Amino acid sequence: MEQNGAPYDVGFVGLGVMGKSLVLNLADNGYRVAAFDLDADKITAVEAQDQAESQSRRVLGCPNLATLLAQLTAPRLVVLSIPAGAAVDAVCEQLLAAGIGPDDVVVDTGNSLWTDTVKREAHYRGQFHFFSTAVSGGEVGARFGPSLMASGDARAWQRLAPLWQAIAAKVDPDSGKPIERFEPGNPVREGEPCAAYIGPAGAGHYVKMVHNGIEYADMQLICEAYHILRTALGLTPAEIAAIFRRWNAGVLDSYLMAISAEVLDTWDEASDGPLVDVILDKAGQKGTGLWTAVSSLELGCPAPTIAQAVYARALSGQRAERLAAAELLRGPEPVALSDAEREALIEQLHDALYCAKICAYAQGFQLMASAAKVQGWTLDFAAIARIWRAGCIIRAVFLQSIAAAYERDDSLANLLVDPFFTEQLHRYQGNWRRAIAQATLLGIPCGALSASLAYFDSYRLGTLPANLLQGQRDFFGAHGFARTDRDEGARFHVDWSAPGRPVRPA
Structure with missing residues (x-):
């Protein structure tokens, strides 16, 4: 296990199909990655694939989160590629226990419900910067260029932007056509990156x-x-x-x-x-x-x-x-x-x-x-x-x-x-x-x-049959209605069952 003065640029937790692909994409774009997964076989697999594709050590497998954090340059950047829901909260708590701090950034790239992202950003505020990036493109996109929708603290985006713009899919700005190359170690660098800061917490996942x-x-x-x-x-x-x-x-x-x-x-x-x-x-x-x-x-x-x-x-x-x-x-x-x-x-x-x-x-x-x-x-x-x-x-x-x-x-x-x-x-x-x-x-x-x-x-259509619907609602529920010949804010009600209710003249 290397321990040589925190030489790694980014930590990565979760080495399933998407996680492994994102790790190798980051490595192809010049970033050194310290990686962890609960499944030791997945750690071995990503190290082996990296070695086979690059003949160098760009990805370092770590046995636990504390070791992973120790490998990273400060302020530390940790990316999560784990199932949405309780697993995200569990790993965040484990990172706190392992020593992550208020200047560090944790990025959720899972398919989380946007309201959960809003809650997490508020919950972990002051403990670390919780950030999110929705990832689209599947396994191939993650490996050779996904579309990335980032949201959260704008200061965290400044830290993350160079990485995301590097690994994102690229498009020819004039034609709108993707620029694609599916070659390990030879990433697409030309064109506009399909990565953007969407807005505050939750916006990207929404x-x-x-x-x-x-x-x-x-x-x-x-x-x-x-x-x-x-x-x-x-x-x-x-x-x-x-x-x-x-x-x-x-x-x-x-x-x-x-x-x-x-x-x-x-x-x-x-x-x-x-x-x-x-x-x-x-x-x-x-x-x-x-x-x-x-x-x-x-x-x-x-x-x-x-x-x-x-x-x-x-x-x-x-x-x-x-x-x-x-x-x-x-x-x-x-x-x-x-x-x-x-x-x-x-x-x-x-x-x-x-x-x-x-x-x-x-x-x-x-x-x-x-x-x-x-x-x-x-x-x-x-x-x-x-x-x-x-x-x-x-x-x-x-x-x-x-x-x-x-x-x-x-x-x-x-x-x-x-x-x-x-x-x-x-x-x-x-x-x-x-x-x-x-x-x-x-x-x-x-x-x-x-x-x-x-x-x-x-x-x-300028006119829809909701006028009859409003009449129906007023008939059975006295909900009231607005009139086209009066101010829209005024409400009217008809006593539909009253004796002598006006009807259309014969």
Whole structure:
């Protein structure tokens, strides 16, 4: 064990898939890392991989937290990559016992609920700087360039910023395209780093939570397009993969579209057929989409596409019930489409997916704006869009247009009213409506595509049927209502059951 005057730049606790990848990424970018995990085999594995990739000792395994702290230069920087929840608090307490101090920084990179992060920052204030960074991009992103959403004490960010900007994904600022290189020891150094200081404690994890909610929506929209192509047109997975690749060459260019094509094109030797056909249609979830939907309800900020994506996963989990219902419930009779109708539906689905995606992102950004208003955060939405262009799961060329929208107007009420997106929706909404109508007539569920359209139609209307709803509420609950011909702050009530209540003249 080396003990040579605290030569290591950063301590790292947790060497699972993400933790090990982040450690090696830091090492590739010139940082010496002292690492610890409760599982000694994981310590041995990261040291061995580092040695194999670099032929030098950039990563030092430590047997305990006290040894780890002793290896670090002051003020010490310790990064946690451990499961969210009680484990974070347990390690923080252990670090205090091991001698961490008020000038040191502890960074939580797990998928923590943002409110837990706020509580921890307050709880550990004065004992050490508790900081958080939400990480997106999965194992490959962590190893070769993730998207990093940091929040907490701004002074701690100054200490951390050089490291995060070095290891983050990089993007070409002009095209908005990721600059990628998956070579150990040869990190990408050119381009704009996809790392940013989001704001005070909790802000980064909130933004990552919304990122994941948008991710749920984007994935479900793609799945619905696949389902329509498969069911309405009878296309094979390989044929749909080819369509997705064609779409991916234009405005739908994204990581999720690209990997969807790869999944659909993968062959299963065991069944001698497309792998997707033997994957059980029962989706899992880790909760971040649910958190996003709940937050939208709590804030009264509609995010129906995100919520519908969560519901779709939940409904997929009711597989036994669905199989039983399939024996009893019938939809419309199948309809054979002409060649012209088939080609038209493919084009309509492209436009529907694009428009629905615009609405899903609009919902996410409006939700972040609502939370920022309540929490007193100042969020830079252009910067958030820019750091999502590479490294994260929802990375897409589309985000270049979103960044430009908020650069034009940083107080934009909703992405839908930005001139560029308004024009896009006006241009493509006809096909969006036709695709949903056709799917509905054929009995193919398209809840997320439809939820986006209902959001668009509701947002663009100056008058909604909530006037009748307010009348209903006043009728049974005497809740009162405002009038269009009076000051909005004034409340009125009708005694609906009173004798002689005025009614429409005959």
